[in-house]
Amino acid sequence: MDLDLSEEQQMLVDMTRGMLEEHSTIDVVRSMEDDPRGYPDELWKQMGELGLNGILIPESHGGSGQTLLEAALVYEELGRALAPVPHFVSAVMSARLLMEAGSDDQKDAWLEKIANGDAILTPAWLEPDRGFGPVGVKLAAKADGDGFTLTGTKRHVYFASAADRMIVLARSDAGVDLFLVDPAAPGVTLTHQLSQASDAQYRVDFDGVRVAAGDRIGAAGSGGAAFEKGMLDGIILLAAQAVGGAERALEETVQYAKERVQFDKPLGAFQALAHYMADASTGIDGSRVLVHEAAWNRAQGRSISRFAPMAKLFACETYREVTRVCAQIWGGVAFTREYDIQIFFRHAKQLQLSWWDTPYLEELVAADVLDR
Amino acid sequence: MDFDFSPEEQKFAEEVEQWLVENHDPVVMDPTRENFSQLADTPERRAFMKKLAKKGWLGMSWPKKYGGQEIEGVYEFILNEALSRHAAPQIGKGVGIIGKTLIRHGSEKLKQEFLPKILDAEIEFAVGYSEPQAGSDAANMQLKAEKVDGGWKLNGQKMWTTSAHFADWYWVGARTDPDKPKHDGLSLFLIPMDHPGLEVQSLPTIGKDTTNQVFFEDVFVPDDYLVGKRGQGFQMISEALDLERFTMFTLSPIADRSRVLIExxxxxxxxxxxxxxDPNVRRIIAHIATDTAVAKGLSTRFVCAAKEGGKPPTIQSSQYKLFTTTLSQRVCKDALDVAGAAGQLREGQEDAPLAGRFEGAYRATMNETVGGGSSEIQKNIIARRKLGLPKNF
Incomplete structure (x- = not known):
């Protein structure tokens, strides 16, 4: 047993953190809040130059083909920096879907561009008043000559206005299919929606949008399974992101608790507050080791059907609770926009609500434990 | 990064597991005693400890010159987890706290006298730190040790000496220097438990077992039986606790209770x-399974920190103890909730679900967040040593 990072892994962490400290400062994060495009060019360029966008993409397609463990280490840093980048939707989810189910032509067309940051792809998945499960996908894909027409509505499509393609989950006669769709295609309407984390997310309406047969990813009816598989990887990274965010929120709060004086003592000298922070620290370290174990298992080629949902369930609940407690310790200023702790407070809850929420993850864990 | 035991460690774990299956004995291994099953408090359990000694499994991490094998502490961790998973007596006190303290600080005489007996499982110890006025404030021991000709005369009282009614020797902290600051005025003594000046009174717990209070009346201890240096008692106690905290609350019984409930x-x-x-039951089980995985991760953290050597893994073991004992209680509470009204039936009642295991465990685990440093003490340790926050009491 050994929880240390390898020298290469530590270098990856240091390099990523160093870049983010320069290019994803809190001012940059604030400047992107509610921005319809949602990410700054310079930060995205830096991510590409460091090879972070190709971290999970094989070398044959222009990436570095590293394991989910390395990716998780990067996600901890992205979480710390609250980095406003379309990395997850493009370099993780879309890349994984293409790698898992894409044709050679589709891989050749997109993976290298994703890896060097020249293209952004984003999944269009959730629908109004529908859940996270496969049954939630209702947007209709009707066979139409040599292709399909898509009709319906998607929500929470991140960075849609900047995307070169969406990967749309749609319901065809065969089941759930994945389609590559240009957000600028006729019949597609994008509506920017303001969110808790002030990110760039869109409602996307599809009104008889034509899709060529060659733009379906994978065999008919195979899209749901491919998406679930990609999600199991993806949620480990989001759990890592939660760990990073929670740790930074706690660090800044601990620092504040050493400086801010009330009743002639620093806040940290009050046991009620010190114990909040000790609990927060324990939750964060517990989250991190669970996330690492999940990512390590994936890197070893072992099943993550239990570890992955556990990791996101626990890490996101920890992030939310840690930021609640941090806000409490900051006191009234946490309620103002001027101070930064509120940004973590909002991000934490949105991360918990997104990409499989707590009830959905609880059911995944319960099914794995009780029904197999 | 590697979450698996090494092949050698794995081989040892399998060897221990197989040996424990082959040597299964319901008289020795009683999971319904919960945390008290770690005690070698009956002739059968002492005989079991002798068998462990014969296997060479006592004192594995000790230096060779004292009869050990100088192998990594992780083997003792593996052994203790396996023993506790089978509800067998464990190696914690003698090999861990007393043996290791004697090796580091004891005189040649005490080493010669006690270390071989510990390795041969010939001796059981009771540990006496707590007192009526020294609970979480452990350094506030008042048991008086007065210098007399050739030794010390002890008067006062100890609390929560779990093993006092069956142990052979008593490992006791006492105040030798009342004029010094409280952390610097304590010394450690070894006293035969059958000393006529000791009176052991049983304090039955809400679980199945008893703990004790012990009264000292003019208990004479020869100079030779003061352990280490006079006035260094509290430092030695803290050091041993840092090294051994995880042996007091092993993960296996807690993980095993989760498994029993899930089954x-x-x-x-x-x-x-x-x-x-039932959706509510599913939700409860999801969190138990998840939190148990987190507890295992926190246990892996302190094992790895301990393996690196250098500083004892104080922070990691405090985090582990805090999280895991809280979880341990919650699993018992949740199990009773899941069982519904029948959960209230006690062990031995025909209709009790799971033979009343969780009603018993609900009681037995009450003390886990108190003993061995309460949750609040662990939080103080984490706040100060990990987060660098100021002293808060």
Missing amino acids: WVRTATRDDQPLRN
């Missing part, structure tokens, strides 16, 4: 429906 939920029914179909 039960998989097959139980209510109103003719499988209990596992």
Whole structure:
């Protein structure tokens, strides 16, 4: 047993953190809040130059083909920096879907561009008043000559206005299919929606949008399974992101608790507050080791059907609770926009609500434990 | 990064597991005693410890010159987890706290006298730190040790000496220097438990077992039986606790209770429906399974920190103890909630679900967040040593 990072892994962490400290400062994060495009060019360029966008993409397609463990280490840093980048939707989810189910032509067309940051792809998945499960996908894909027409509505499509393609989950006669769709295609309407984390997310309406047969990813009816598989990887990274965010929120709060004086003592000298922070620290370290174990298992080629949902369930609940407690310790200023702790407070809850929420993850864990 | 035991460690774990299966004895191994099953408090359990000694499994991490094998502490961790998983007596006190302290600080005489007996499982110890006025404030011991010709005369009282009614020797902290600051005025003594000046009174717990209070009346201890240096008692106690905290609350019994509950939920029914179909039950089980995985991760953290050597893994073991003992209680509470009204039936009642295991465990685990440094003490340790926050009491 050994929880240390390898020298290469530590270098990856240091390099990523160093870049983010320069290019994803809190001012940059604030400047992107509610921005319809949602990410700054310079930060995205830096991510590409460091090879972070190709971290999970094989070398044959222009990436570095590293394991989910390395990716998780990067996600901890992205979480710390609250980095406003379309990395997850493009370099993780879309890349994984293409790698898992894409044709050679589709891989050749997109993976290298994703890896060097020249293209952004984003999944269009959730629908109004529908859940996270496969049954939630209702947007209709009707066979139409040599292709399909898509009709319906998607929500929470991140960075849609900047995307070169969406990967749309749609319901065809065969089941759930994945389609590559240009957000600028006729019949597609994008509506920017303001969110808790002030990110760039869109409602996307599809009104008889034509899709060529060659733009379906994978065999008919195979899209749901491919998406679930990609999600199991993806949620480990989001759990890592939660760990990073929670740790930074706690660090800044601990620092504040050493400086801010009330009743002639620093806040940290009050046991009620010190114990909040000790609990927060324990939750964060517990989250991190669970996330690492999940990512390590994936890197070893072992099943993550239990570890992955556990990791996101626990890490996101920890992030939310840690930021609640941090806000409490900051006191009234946490309620103002001027101070930064509120940004973590909002991000934490949105991360918990997104990409499989707590009830959905609880059911995944319960099914794995009780029904197999 | 590697979450697996090494092949050698794995081989040892398998060897221990197989040996414990082959040597299974319900008289020795009683999971319903919960945390008290770690005590070698009956002739059968002492005989079991002798068998462990014969296997060479006592003192594995000790230096060779004292009869050990100088192998990594992780083997003792593996052994203790396996023993506790089988509800067998464990190696914590003698090999861990007393043996290791004697090796580091004891005189040649005490080493010669006690170390071989510890390795041969010939001796059981009771540990006496707590007193009526020294609970979480452990350094506030008042047991008086007065210098007399050739030794010390002890008067006062100890609390929560769990093993006092069966142990052979008593490992006791006492105040030798009342004029010094409280942390610097304590010394450690070894006293035969059958000393006529000791009176052991049973304090039955809400679980199945008893703990004790012990009264000292003019208990004479020869100079030779003061351990280490006079006035260094508290430092030695803290050091040993840092090294051994994790042996006091092993993960296996807690993980095993989670497993027992999950197995039960998989097959139980209510109103003719499988209990596992109840959404509320599913939610509870999801969190138990997840939190148990986190506890295992926190345990892996301190094992790895301990393996690196250098500083004892104080922070990691405090985080582990805080999280895991809280979880331990919650699993018992949740199990009773899941069992419904029948959960209130005690062990021995025909209709008690799971033979009343969780009603018993609900009681027995009450003390886990108190003993061995309460949750609040662990939080103080984490706040100060990990987060660098100022002293808060």
